[in-house]
Every structure is written in structure tokens, then in C-alpha cells.
Amino acid sequence: MFKVAAIGLAFMTTSAAVNASEMEVSFTNKDMVQNGATYSYALETMNTINASVLEVDIRIQGEGDSVFQMLPACTEWQGSTCVGAAKDILHSEFLHEVDVSVECNGQALYQKTKNNIEFTNEEIVTTASQLAFVHSEIKLNRIECSDLNVNVRTVNGANDAIITGVVRFKDSTSIPTFKNYDVNL
């Protein structure tokens, strides 16, 4: 009788752990707290996340910094010495750069900086920019945590952003949300 009860309890525990392990969180910038150029999303889960697959799909629409000016440029170099004629040439530079981090219990699970960048002799007519952080990986060391934090920080560009994001903690790669998975510790 005791044996049966013990097996039953173990099953329940395992069952509870499996139910608690997988989690999908969707959010937008409206669900996040903005502090200057940083948007933060914090979630304290009811149950501990216990998963080995992490999927991140965070998309950001923002505005980059742009400069457009006529600049004198050297037309020929020899080493670090200008030996050619100086010529006024149109220069445009554009940069929109965003840093995204996903942390759980203060431990970084994913961190990436991406940018849209331009250096051209044409005028850049729009400063609108979109960046996508799409990542999927299998963690050989299982993820076990409960406090999830997602931070989206604009490094270069306007502070305000439109953000849509999904973070998934899974224990399977069978559902075809992603085709390929990195494998990391």
C-alpha cells in the first residue's frame, strides 16, 4: 500500500513539473515599463520554468539616427597619407541599434545587439527601421527559474519603439515553430 502511494506521489510530482516546465509569454511595448531608451518586461511565474528549449521572437520598430552632409574627402591614399585631390562628396550615415536580453533569475539566457546601418552617397529619406531578434536553441543545461525579465534597449536611435515579442520555454522541438536550433550549454 505504501509502495503504491509512493509511486503515485512521484508521478504527480513529475506530472506537475512537466506542466510547469513549458511556458509561452507574449508581450508588446504596452505591457512593458519604459525608462528612457529601455523597455522592460518582468514576469514572476507561478511555477518554476523547467525546460531545455528556448525560443525568442522579438520585433522592434523604431527610428534611427541620421546624418546627411557634404564633406571634403580624400580621393587617394598612400598608407595614412592623403596623396589625391580633396573633393566635396555627399555623405549619409544612418544607425538604428537595439540590444535585447532575456534573463531568468538574473541569468542571461539570450543577449544580442543588432543594427540597421548605412553609409552612402545618397540622401536617406526615412529614419524608420525594423529589427528582428529571432533565436531558437536547445540548452544542454536545463533552464530552471521563475523570474523572467526581457529588456529591449535602443543603443542608437529614438527612445520610443513599437515592440512585439514572444518568448517560449519548451521541452520539445517537434512543434515546427522553428526549423533549426542552436545547441548550447
Add this chain to the structure above:
Amino acid sequence: MKKLCILVGMIGCMSQAYALEQQKVVTVNQDVITLSMEDFQPITTNWANREVTTGYQALIDVVGAESSLVFQGKGELTARWFASNFGMTAKVSCSGIPIGMDKVYGYRINRVSTPASPEISELRHNVGACTQLKIEFNKEGSISRQFYTRIQDINFSLSVKGLNNTSGGV
């Protein structure tokens, strides 16, 4: 002995001048050229009585430029293991004309270093005067950060193509 030192010095100067003259050449619609660490000259500055390498640059002669050109470049920059978390801006211009830029990062996670991988793929118009490409890799961050960012290898491949104006017309 003195004569020998002078001779060695002269040979050194001559080889430096020879190196400056031996610039690589890319011919439009023909070659993909591959540049390695040896093809880049360090860009240096002085900080706290030390010479700091803040970046690297290479000069490439361009033969056969047309008014519109497609520039494609791709490569990797590897830092020493202790400096693997670094940022780098790649900038390409041709005879002073802006061509393209990329800002990339090298990472070290779980004792594995991932190189920074700059990539440029751009169509540029009004570049008929393009005769010399200048490729610059500039380290990001403060001057002390740049000092400790020790780049150990550079690989960068580059091609320049003209637009084929005779096909695809309706």
C-alpha cells in the same frame, strides 16, 4: 658593423616602401579578392605613453569602374580569447565616396569565442570615379577598451560588379 646596421635599415625602408606600393587590385566583374591580417595596416594613436591600435585599414586599387557598382564584402575578425567581447565598425569608401558600413560584435560565451562577422552588400550609383577602395575596421568603445581589444586575425573577401544593363529589360 655600423655599415651593416645602415644596410639593414635601408633594406627595411625599401621593403616598407615596396609594401606600400604592392597594393592589392580588384577588377570589376572579375575577381573576388581575399584580404588577410597582413594586408591591413594598423591605425594607431598614443594614450598614456602607449601606442594603441584603434583599428586597421587596407587600400585596394580598383580597375574598370562603372557608374553603378555592386560592392560585396564579407569576413571575420578574431580577437584573443580574453578580449573576445568586442565591437567593431567596418567602413568601406572608394576614392572618398561612401560605399557601406557594418557594426559587428564578437562574443565569448561559455568559454567559446565567436568572431565578429562584418558584411557589406551595396549598390552604389555615381561611382565612376572609384579607383581606390579604403576598408577600415575601427574598434568600438573607450581608448582603454580599444587598447585591450587584441585582434589576432582578419579575413575579408571582396568583389565589385557592374550592373548588367543589357538583360532583364522589357
